[in-house]
Amino acid sequence: MATQPAVLITGASSGIGMTYADRFARRGHDLVLVARDGFRLEILAQHLRQETGVTIDVIPADLMKSGERALVETRLRDDPRIGILVNNAGAAMAGGYETQDADAVERLMALNTTALARLASAVAPRFVKAGEGAIVNIGSVVSLMPEFGQTVYGATKAFVLFFSQGLAFELGPKGIYVQAVLPAGTRTEIWERAGADPAALPPLMEVGDLVDAALVGFDRREAVTIPPLHDAAQWDAFDAARRAMLPGFGAVLPAERYRS
Ligand SMILES: NC(=O)c1ccc[n+]([C@@H]2O[C@H](COP(=O)([O-])OP(=O)(O)OC[C@H]3O[C@@H](n4cnc5c(N)ncnc54)[C@H](OP(=O)(O)O)[C@@H]3O)[C@@H](O)[C@H]2O)c1
Incomplete structure (x- = not known):
């Protein structure tokens, strides 16, 4: 029997x-x-059950459909083993902003932000009551790269980063660990699904390397894990620059440069 928490x-x-x-x-x-x-x-579950002996349940659900997503929310809310x-x-979306269909933009935002936040909302009260639990949110380095030209995708991932940092601030003192993982280009189906030109792909990290690195960050209880960033001091400096601005946000007079 597993002595570790189950993972959804x-x-x-x-x-x-x-x-x-x-x-x-x-x-x-489990x-x-x-x-x-x-x-x-189900194929993956059968394979992993045979290889590892853990218990695996499968919930087929489209997280963009509220009725199907509710099955997952209920499971997160009610199953104390998770x-x-x-x-x-x-998901991602190919093409420039002016070519992207507004309904497709809305669907992307629903999957990458609304569903993610709803699932965290479903589980957070139970975790807080238990005084333990972990939420891992998969963001992207694109959230730090408006120059990449993937505006809506990057904006959804900026939501994921901020959401994770905010949750870590709010829930960390209550015993909950929140991790934002920011992959860069990784070899998965996402590129093909988004309709990206295979000839124009950036260099890609192997998915096993990405997840193994993310799990090193998880085990260290890192708040933000960026596997492709070799110089960790760069993130620390970026975050320190942000924090240094905070006291200034309390100023009640506009800055000198805005006074005519
Ligand atoms: N690969 C990269 O370069 C890269 C870089 C940065 C961040 N990321 C992020 O990493 C995460 C995983 O992506 P991936 O690269 O592993 O891509 P992937 O191979 O395309 O996997 C996406 C997964 O999401 C599921 N999914 C898609 N739409 C869904 C929906 N409406 N409801 C429920 N599940 C849905 C897909 O399964 P079904 O089709 O069976 O639903 C699939 O299992 C994403 O959040 C992505 O933004 C990826």
Whole structure:
């Protein structure tokens, strides 16, 4: 019997989520796997049950559909065995902003931000009551790169970063660990699904390397984990510059440069 908390992973049917499932199963955690493609989830679950002996449940659900998402929210709210949420399901969109359809933009925001926040909302009160639990949110380095030209995707991932940092501030003192993971280009299906030109892909990290690095950050209880960033001092300096501005935000008079 597993002595570790069970892990609910969204977007577990491929890529980063599937790799998290593999790694947590090998660490002895029971799993609850969520994605739309129930067939792929079941194949993965069978394979991991055989290899590791952990218990794995599968919830086929489209997180953009409120009725299906509610099944996942209910499970997170009511199942005390789940002690880790990996908010990984997400998508990207090819093309420049002026070519992107507004309904598709709304759907992307619903998956990358609304669903992620709703699942965290479902589980947070129970974690706070228990005084423990972990929420892992998969963001992206694109959240720090308006120059990448993926404005809506990057904005959804900026939401993920801020949301994670805010939750860490609010829930950390209550015993909850919140991690934002910021991958850069990683070899998964996301590129093909988004309709990206295969000839124009950036250099890609292997998905196993990405998740193994993210788990090193998880074990260290890092708030923000950026596997491709070799110089950790750069993030520290960036965050220190942000923090240095905070006292100035309390000024009641506009800055000198705005006075005519
Ligand atoms: N790969 C990269 O370069 C990269 C870089 C930075 C950040 N990320 C982030 O990493 C996360 C995982 O992406 P990935 O690269 O592993 O891509 P992926 O291989 O395309 O996996 C996406 C996962 O999300 C699931 N999903 C998509 N739409 C869904 C929906 N409406 N409801 C439920 N599940 C849904 C997919 O399964 P179904 O189709 O079965 O639903 C799949 O399991 C995303 O949040 C992505 O933004 C990726």
